[in-house]
Amino acid sequence: MEFNTKLIHGGTSMDETTGGMSVPIHMATTFQQKKIGQSKYDYSRSANPTREAVEELIADLEGGAAGLAFASGSAAINTIFSLFSAGDHFVIGNDVYGGTFRLIDSVLKRLGLTFTVVDTRDLTAVKQAITPKTKAIYLETPTNPLLRVTDIKAVTEIAHENNLLSIIDNTFSSPYIQRPIEFDVDIVIHSASKYLGGHSDVIAGLVVTKDQQLAEELRFLQNAIGAILSPHDSWLLQRGMKTLGLRMRAHSQNAEAVFNYLSKQEMVEKIYYPGDSENEDFNIAKKQMNGFGAMISFELQEGLDPEEFVEKLQVITLAESLGAVESLIEIPALMTHGSIPRETRLANGIKDELIRLSVGVENQKDLLADLEQSFNHLKGK
Numbered sequence: 001m002e003f004n005t006k007l008i009h010g011g012t013s014m015d016e017t018t019g020g021m022s023v024p025i026h027m028a029t030t031f032q033q034k035k036i037g038q039s040k041y042d043y044s045r046s047a048n049p050t051r052e053a054v055e056e057l058i059a060d061l062e063g064g065a066a067g068l069a070f071a072s073g074s075a076a077i078n079t080i081f082s083l084f085s086a087g088d089h090f091v092i093g094n095d096v097y098g099g100t101f102r103l104i105d106s107v108l109k110r111l112g113l114t115f116t117v118v119d120t121r122d123l124t125a126v127k128q129a130i131t132p133k134t135k136a137i138y139l140e141t142p143t144n145p146l147l148r149v150t151d152i153k154a155v156t157e158i159a160h161e162n163n164l165l166s167i168i169d170n171t172f173s174s175p176y177i178q179r180p181i182e183f184d185v186d187i188v189i190h191s192a193s194k195y196l197g198g199h200s201d202v203i204a205g206l207v208v209t210k211d212q213q214l215a216e217e218l219r220f221l222q223n224a225i226g227a228i229l230s231p232h233d234s235w236l237l238q239r240g241m242k243t244l245g246l247r248m249r250a251h252s253q254n255a256e257a258v259f260n261y262l263s264k265q266e267m268v269e270k271i272y273y274p275g276d277s278e279n280e281d282f283n284i285a286k287k288q289m290n291g292f293g294a295m296i297s298f299e300l301q302e303g304l305d306p307e308e309f310v311e312k313l314q315v316i317t318l319a320e321s322l323g324a325v326e327s328l329i330e331i332p333a334l335m336t337h338g339s340i341p342r343e344t345r346l347a348n349g350i351k352d353e354l355i356r357l358s359v360g361v362e363n364q365k366d367l368l369a370d371l372e373q374s375f376n377h378l379k380g381k
Contacts, residue, residue: 073191086112
């Protein structure tokens, strides 16, 4: 079955009892047991038919053994790190989502986990960071917000040569653009609030594992910790996922047009976009991605005020998050990555002037005109 067909018919896509073309929202917290211990469902924290449907769908889309649905992307990440114990060490990418940094720096370190931060594009640095206590390599690709692209296959080979798990946050791509399990990755994470949900109306996290054993370990933790996705949000997420292919094609086409526009804009100092043929990561992106996605970050010329620029936009919405049908713009230093100390943020390349744009599916003419009028405002026209 081809990917776009899987979006609609993958996993459990209809009500097998009535033939209804939408999976029911099973709000029940508990289920009748006619014989003790023989029922498929007993309590909704442990398993729920509606949540199960979206878990099966993401496993199908990523090509994994099993999927798990959580209350948020952060809940999913925290549950994954709960696989490990105090004293365990991890190699982690130096350009990760600010919420992930906050979880690591303020929570996981306090619990005794240790981390070495590297640019995961530098394979020598990745190898040198591994210690006898290292358990996993964790990264994003493309990264948030600098859109850096790591060679997934190369990092996975390093991980497996050293008996480590490879864990990749695939939020910026979605499985439409990139499927890390095809490159032998062990665990894939999504903040499903973004492209998978796609409509700025659900908070969710999804995890897919390459093998069943890892899935069972995580399913135990999912139940024990309890940060599960509700039945209603599971239904809403699955409905959103059905149109992922349609949306990603429109997102990607618009992003290319925006990139071409920004490339000619004299007030832009630098652009971060995997589809830029002059980008040092372009060849890797071309090799492992189906297109280049719809995230673009850029820096204004020195002396220009990024706050003034984003606040003057009229079609593009100033808001955190990404991957929605609406175009969303933000300043990482002040918003999504504000929890990272400034000196750390600057050392990792996230400047105060950086702007992150999630290109939506509006008409291209309206998006380009909106950018143009805001640049004209900065010029004083």
